[in-house]
Amino acid sequence: MSLVLGTAIGQLLTLAVTPFLARIYSDEDFGFLSLVISVVSIAAPAAALRLDSALMLPKDNRDASALFGVGMISAVVVSAASAGVLQIVFACGLLSNMAALPWFSLWVALITFLTAAFTLLGQYALRGHRYGAVARRSVYQSVLAAASQLGWGLAAPSATGLIGGYAIGRAAGIVPLVLALRTQLERFSSMDVRRLITKYWRFPALFTPSAILNSAGLVIPVLFVGLWFSVGDAGQWALADRILAAPLVLVATAVGQVVEAHVSEVVREGKGSLTRYFLSVSAVLAVIAGIVVFVVVLCAPPFLPILLGPGWGTAAQLMIAMSPIAATRLIVSPMSKVLVVLQRGGWTLGLDILRVVLVGAVVLAAIGLSLDLILTAWLFSVSLSIVYLVTWVIAWVAVRRGPGLERARAL
Incomplete structure (x- = not known):
């Protein structure tokens, strides 16, 4: 019940602030935000290697901690790589509508990492039936994102305000999860990692490409609209x-x-x-x-x-x-x-x-x-x-x- 309530409060806050944001920011500002989020949606499943879903399966918390650790390391690597790939593409003169936004690739890298961490921590909390922490995650994210976007917009409305506020909200949503799980994670060894990757190889090998394709199929429309x-x-x-x-x-x-x-x-x-x-x-x-x-x-x-x-x-x-x-x-x-x-x-x-x-x-x-x-x-x-x-x-x-x-x- 707390999980549904937290999600409901977070979404209602997002809806409540939308009319104000629509009057502060232009459709182009929202367009840049949508392009950043769309690229992140493709990169984020690869960042966590879909190990967020595997977290629910091990009976041993040590095994779950090992999967969590691998997912976080992968998130750092993939997030940095996504920024590098975008910079190369922009340097070749491609995707000019995206490149028109300053620091587009860095925004993608930052939000990709935050999204992967957000997902991994959320799944680990659900594994331990910590529904209250997950519910607070949704509320914190929505409140901080809305406040940041409104404040930024009133001071200097631009796409940066929308995107920066979104990133702040993502980071804020991580806080209650870290506080709830700081005593739950256990030490693990490299042998644990090798054993678990062998056991759950389907998640990075099959479900990661599938998740990327899934996200791509959903966000290609808005990417196409923004570019075409x-x-x-x-x-x-x-x-x-x-x-x-x-x-x-x-x-x-x-x-x-x-x-x-x-x-x-x-x-x-x-x-x-x-x-x-x-x-x-x-x-x-x-x-x-x-x-x-x-x-x-x-x-x-x-x-x-x-x-x-x-x-x-x-x-x-x-x-x-x-x-x-x-x-x-x-x-x-x-x-x-x-x-x-x-x-x-x-x-x-x-x-x-x-x-x-x-x-x-x-x-x-x-x-x-x-x-x-x-x-x-x-x-x-x-x-x-x-x-x-x-x-x-x-x-x-x-x-x-x-x-x-x-x-x-x-x-």
């Missing part, structure tokens, strides 16, 4: 997504963490059934998703310009176009956690390849047919919705197949 149309259009997209993300973050993220913890416990203890649990949670999420779509279609056109102020009319049209993906993602994202826990790496990778292929096809169609922004958004939304529906079916099949569960227990 304009940074301002990416900002319109970002505001629409920010509001649509309210139910997604409020419900799907919290439920997904609980689902992952529950499934991991069933696997670890070797008892209990997942089939009825899977269907009942999916049904509840489907009802919530239907309500979200109804409200968006009915309320976005007349009320969003009033909420955000002049200059944000495109965001209302984008919200309607993006409602199918918001609904299907709300249902499927939490339930897809079973594929990670049951270590269905091949299936997950196949789904993520399908997502990138479909999104890539939309990009080619938009360029080749000179489609406008709204029609392009509809095509992205429909293609991603199809992938999520296929994902739900595959997750259901994985839950029903007993041998898959037995194999996960054996590992």
Whole structure:
């Protein structure tokens, strides 16, 4: 309950401050923020090597501590490497819209590391059922991010204020987790690391590429909008997504963490059934998703310009176009956690390849047919919705197949 409450408070704070930020910052400022976050979304899964999900499985805290340590070291290396790669790309004259923001690559490196640490610490806290610390994480992050962005914007509004405030919020969210876990981490040896990497090799080898593809499939649309149309259009997209993300973050993220913890416990203890649990949670999420779509279609056109102020009319049209993906993602994202826990790496990778292929096809169609922004958004939304529906079916099949569960227990 505390986990859901913390997530709810954090998301409500983010929503409450959005109208003020929309009047202080321009759509281009929001566009630069969305481009930074999109690149981070691709780099962050690689930074932690997906060991955040593996943290839930070891029975021994020493083993979990070793996995945590490897994840943190990897986060430092990958974050620094991401900045280097971007600098080389910019030096070659590519991605000029991104390069127009000063210190773009350094922002990406900093936020990538903070995101990886945020995720690893959060999963370790959930492993120990420290839901209160995870709930406080969400509140601290939202409060500090909102205060920093507002203060920075009132003093000198620019994209730097939005991005810097976001980074401050990420850092603030780490504090309650560090305080809660400072006595939980145990010493480990290099032999422990080698043994655990051998045991959980699927997470870095299969689930990391899959997570990168998953994130790429989700953020390619906004990256494409920012690079093909304009940074301002990416900002319109970002505001629409920010509001649509309210139910997604409020419900799907919290439920997904609980689902992952529950499934991991069933696997670890070797008892209990997942089939009825899977269907009942999916049904509840489907009802919530239907309500979200109804409200968006009915309320976005007349009320969003009033909420955000002049200059944000495109965001209302984008919200309607993006409602199918918001609904299907709300249902499927939490339930897809079973594929990670049951270590269905091949299936997950196949789904993520399908997502990138479909999104890539939309990009080619938009360029080749000179489609406008709204029609392009509809095509992205429909293609991603199809992938999520296929994902739900595959997750259901994985839950029903007993041998898959037995194999996960054996590992």
